[in-house]
Amino acid sequence: MARFVIRRLLQSAVVLLGVTLVVFLLLQLVPGDPVRVALGTRFDPQTYEALRARAGLDQPLVVQYFDYLRRALTGDLGVSFRSGRPVTSIVLERLPATLSLAVTAVLFALLIAVPLGILSAVRSGSFIDHAARVFSQFGVSVPDFWMGIMGILLFAGVLGWLPPSGYVALTEDPARWASHVALPAATVGLVTAAILTRFIRSSMLEVLAEDYVRTAEAKGLRTRTVVRRHVLRNALIPVVTVVAVQLASLLGGVIVIEVLFAWPGIGRLTYDAVQARDYPVLQGAVLLVAALFLLMNLLVDILYARLDPRITVE
Amino acid sequence: MSDSPVLDVEGLAVTIGTRRGPARAVAGVDWSVQAGQTLALVGESGSGKSMSVLAATGLAPRTARVTGRVRLLGTDLTEVSPERRRRLRGRHVGFVFQDPMTSLNPVLTVGRQVSEAGEEHLGLTRRAARARAVELLDLVGIPSAAQRVDAYPHQFSGGMRQRVVIAMALACEPDLLIADEPTTALDVTTQAQIVELVADLQHRLGTAVVWITHDLGVVAGIADTVAVMYAGRIVEQGPVDAVFAHPAHPYTVALLAARPDPAARGADLVTIPGAPPSPWELPTGCAFFPRCPVRGDARCEHELPPLVPVSGRHQVRTFYPQATDGEDR
Numbered sequence: 001m002a003r004f005v006i007r008r009l010l011q012s013a014v015v016l017l018g019v020t021l022v023v024f025l026l027l028q029l030v031p032g033d034p035v036r037v038a039l040g041t042r043f044d045p046q047t048y049e050a051l052r053a054r055a056g057l058d059q060p061l062v063v064q065y066f067d068y069l070r071r072a073l074t075g076d077l078g079v080s081f082r083s084g085r086p087v088t089s090i091v092l093e094r095l096p097a098t099l100s101l102a103v104t105a106v107l108f109a110l111l112i113a114v115p116l117g118i119l120s121a122v123r124s125g126s127f128i129d130h131a132a133r134v135f136s137q138f139g140v141s142v143p144d145f146w147m148g149i150m151g152i153l154l155f156a157g158v159l160g161w162l163p164p165s166g167y168v169a170l171t172e173d174p175a176r177w178a179s180h181v182a183l184p185a186a187t188v189g190l191v192t193a194a195i196l197t198r199f200i201r202s203s204m205l206e207v208l209a210e211d212y213v214r215t216a217e218a219k220g221l222r223t224r225t226v227v228r229r230h231v232l233r234n235a236l237i238p239v240v241t242v243v244a245v246q247l248a249s250l251l252g253g254v255i256v257i258e259v260l261f262a263w264p265g266i267g268r269l270t271y272d273a274v275q276a277r278d279y280p281v282l283q284g285a286v287l288l289v290a291a292l293f294l295l296m297n298l299l300v301d302i303l304y305a306r307l308d309p310r311i312t313v314e
Numbered sequence: 315m316s317d318s319p320v321l322d323v324e325g326l327a328v329t330i331g332t333r334r335g336p337a338r339a340v341a342g343v344d345w346s347v348q349a350g351q352t353l354a355l356v357g358e359s360g361s362g363k364s365m366s367v368l369a370a371t372g373l374a375p376r377t378a379r380v381t382g383r384v385r386l387l388g389t390d391l392t393e394v395s396p397e398r399r400r401r402l403r404g405r406h407v408g409f410v411f412q413d414p415m416t417s418l419n420p421v422l423t424v425g426r427q428v429s430e431a432g433e434e435h436l437g438l439t440r441r442a443a444r445a446r447a448v449e450l451l452d453l454v455g456i457p458s459a460a461q462r463v464d465a466y467p468h469q470f471s472g473g474m475r476q477r478v479v480i481a482m483a484l485a486c487e488p489d490l491l492i493a494d495e496p497t498t499a500l501d502v503t504t505q506a507q508i509v510e511l512v513a514d515l516q517h518r519l520g521t522a523v524v525w526i527t528h529d530l531g532v533v534a535g536i537a538d539t540v541a542v543m544y545a546g547r548i549v550e551q552g553p554v555d556a557v558f559a560h561p562a563h564p565y566t567v568a569l570l571a572a573r574p575d576p577a578a579r580g581a582d583l584v585t586i587p588g589a590p591p592s593p594w595e596l597p598t599g600c601a602f603f604p605r606c607p608v609r610g611d612a613r614c615e616h617e618l619p620p621l622v623p624v625s626g627r628h629q630v631r632t633f634y635p636q637a638t639d640g641e642d643r
Binding site for chain 2 (some may be wrong): 097
């Protein structure tokens, strides 16, 4: 187990190295001069040259890249062109907002999708199955920003129950955090719930047709026991992967939703960094997202080995 | 209870709703099995042998419509609630299915799977059920059962898994064991071991067995009575000796002739030309007519022959019973 984790972490390091290279090269292809954009109307040739030199942009690309890598290894991801603050702290500051939104959204999604997916499969063809299928069709086809806007109009505008946008840290005031996270989390969560409901339904249907489910029925077990002990445990194994991928992509920040709800997370940070040609910040944000993805994948593999006795991590 | 049958099936018919319309899987069969006896249901794939047993015990697919009477220990299963039927299943009837590679749940230990029927029907505690599982695994010949009880199915070979399935089926000491081609997926030596194991357990526990198979060798070895099915109907049934020695239905004659003969090594295998009729359009007459070597007259094509006695309890569904000397088993 320990050996497996170490090997996977080493592999992840190699992947991250590749990510830095790709991001670095892609940014060179983006039109627009970041220093010029950062200076804006304060532009004059001397300041411009000085800033370029300070950011190392006057060096050859190879030197720039290895410089970046060398510092990244010590946790220094450079300095924002815009604010002059260290990228590492800018990115980490945004993590709690994104983390709390992503986790809330996934929990919300699971709360809907697990019972709905199960019922839909067990009572396949019934009213609840049709309703669930309409719901998931709706959820995957309606754009999230539109759902977000409708949510704001209804719950913040007409009903006035929730604030339309903004963020309060969970550690600062849990109640106000909850009222602020509700709308964006529900918006993101509904889309995720739609995807998961479909997936759980089809996974359940597949397992329901397995021979060992007939064996369990032949033993005269209650339907509830058959579903819980024999179907669910097997059907949820592949669901773990989908949940993890969803969570990882939400942790990368849901750009549209974070912009819409003025949620100061990674997605919003990425958006602002692109707008401002703030390359160090953009690079830092992408690197963090890549690292989170790799971490989630590792967690999924470990979880798989715990859920399915046929899989061992060695 | 020696004379009243454990399971008695009368006029059982199963129609399965499919996209192509209703399929007649079982077109009315009667059979019964006594305590300690073995009934073999024989037939080709799709002849309705498995479906008649699954339907009789409430395990038919949801789209199936089942009619007829099925009495298990005197209780008509077609008249009781599904809940009652569930409680009889597992308690009084145990099942062994064809493929032990797929009929065990991969994520539960074998001990858990053997013990759950006892917990459900006998009210055993988890601990007592586990102790019982060790006993059962030992009974079916799993070496060092006390350790193996915590192993998962993938850690067992095919033959050992089938032993586990048998242990599961016997967990509540059922009155009836239904074995649905339990040796088909196993290699030949393992097949023999499983057949022997079931015969031995049956002898010790006095269980009635319905053995579904297309292996006539197994039938000759273990069955007391045999029912040959074709296209959802029984075409011939009776004591194994009588049916094997004097097969009267042209289909049975052909089946017995199609057994590979070790003495004729190298020669072509004997086959029955043609294929069984489709369950969506069963013929009005004898279902075997299109493939029949006898083809007596026009009645065969248009009129369903009744099941008539040949001698004693030996019955056959044909207008032209064959007078065969057959062979001794």
